Amino acid sequence: EVQLVESGGDLVRPGGSLRLSCAASGFSFTYHAMSWVRQAPGKGLEWVSGITAGGGGTFYADSVKGRFTISRDNSRNTLYLLMDSLRAEDTAIYYCVKGASWLIIPFDSWGQGTLVTVSS
Amino acid sequence: DIQMTQSPSSLSASVGDRVTITCRASQNIATYVSWYQQKPGKAPNLLISAASSLQSGVPSRISGGGSGTDFTLTISSLHPEDFATYFCQETYSVPYTFGQGTKLEIK
Numbered sequence: 001e002v003q004l005v006e007s008g009g010d011l012v013r014p015g016g017s018l019r020l021s022c023a024a025s026g027f028s029f030t031y032h033a034m035s036w037v038r039q040a041p042g043k044g045l046e047w048v049s050g051i052t053a054g055g056g057g058t059f060y061a062d063s064v065k066g067r068f069t070i071s072r073d074n075s076r077n078t079l080y081l082l083m084d085s086l087r088a089e090d091t092a093i094y095y096c097v098k099g100a101s102w103l104i105i106p107f108d109s110w111g112q113g114t115l116v117t118v119s120s
Numbered sequence: 121d122i123q124m125t126q127s128p129s130s131l132s133a134s135v136g137d138r139v140t141i142t143c144r145a146s147q148n149i150a151t152y153v154s155w156y157q158q159k160p161g162k163a164p165n166l167l168i169s170a171a172s173s174l175q176s177g178v179p180s181r182i183s184g185g186g187s188g189t190d191f192t193l194t195i196s197s198l199h200p201e202d203f204a205t206y207f208c209q210e211t212y213s214v215p216y217t218f219g220q221g222t223k224l225e226i227k
Binding site for chain 2 (some may be wrong): 046050061
């Protein structure tokens with residue numbers, strides 16, 4: 001069974017930093033692209049960032065480009081999202097999502113999410 | 121960026137009804153569309169990929185269609201567990217934009 005368990009969400013002040021982690025199990029992590037998708041409270045879904053299976057390709061939404069960095073450790077089956085220069089509008093539940101194959105999309109499995117709150 | 125315009129934003133229906141949700145893309149995206157279902161407090165769940173390919177375990181009363189710019193998600197006969205929020209997503213290019221969502225409520 002595929003499991004994606006996010007951690008690292010917290011309350012942080014504007015301008016601060018946070019690192020999210022996603023521990024993956026139940027599938028061959030090395031062969032799947034991964035992404036982060038966020039959902040502001042009561043709002044819709046926004047793809048944030050994606051990374052290829054080998055980690056050599058990374059992609060970002062314009063809203064986070066230059067502030068967020070996605071990475072992965074295939075030896076630890078773990079996905080990361082380093083978030084810098086956080087803003088109030090980054091407040092959301094962040095979901096770790098698995099690509100159906102080496103392609104980033106579609107997203108065939110989702111974690112339960114971790115809440116990031118940016119507020120003074 | 122490709123925009124996905126989803127309608128309606130909310131829909132009231134009864135068990136046994138047939139409902140259709142639509143998504144319109146701002147440009148031709150062939151069949152690069154996915155559909156997700158989200159229940160309150162839960163993560164979204166992939167229902168359909170490539171516009172019409174039903175994921176394993178998804179009931180056959182749910183179907184997807186369309187190509188180019190216009191896409192549909194149809195539930196042929198609503199069951200109680202179908203009342204949820206549905207999102208379309210273009211899977212043609214970054215940033216893989218989602219529609220605004222359709223909240224399907226019990227009448």
